[in-house]
Amino acid sequence: MIQKTTKLTRIGMEAVKHMYHNQSRLLYASKVSREIDVTYAHLVTILNQLEEKGIIKYYTKDKRRKLIELTNKGKQLYELILKFESLGITL
Numbered sequence: 001m002i003q004k005t006t007k008l009t010r011i012g013m014e015a016v017k018h019m020y021h022n023q024s025r026l027l028y029a030s031k032v033s034r035e036i037d038v039t040y041a042h043l044v045t046i047l048n049q050l051e052e053k054g055i056i057k058y059y060t061k062d063k064r065r066k067l068i069e070l071t072n073k074g075k076q077l078y079e080l081i082l083k084f085e086s087l088g089i090t091l
Contacts, residue, residue, distance in 0.1 A: 008050075009046060011036070011038055011042070011043070011046055012046045012049065012050060013081065014036050015032060015036060015043065015046060015047065015050070016050070016055065016056075016070065016074055016077060016078050016081075017078060017081070018032055018035060018036050019032065019056065019068065019069065019070045019074070020070060020074075020075060020078040023069070023070065026067060027067065027068050027069065028065060028066060028067055028068070029043055029044055029047055029066040029068055030065070030066075032068070044066070047066070047068060050074070053073075054071055054073045054074075055070065055071060055073055055074035055077060056068050056069065056070055056071060056074055057069055057070075057071050
């Protein structure tokens, strides 16, 4: 249900979850891709979509290293996902 509404893929939701739980540290796209077990190229495609939706923000010093973080909208999205899951609704 949430995937249809937000048009997030499973990997996109996994990335949002991972970023939410790791807010206290610097997150680079390359490290997130390894930690959620997807290719860097695939994750960057998804992150670009998340950025267009205002869910994440990129901070780059150069084109090769992409520092990423959730926006307030991204944090709210993940908290909504948690509410669904607490009701026993699997996303």
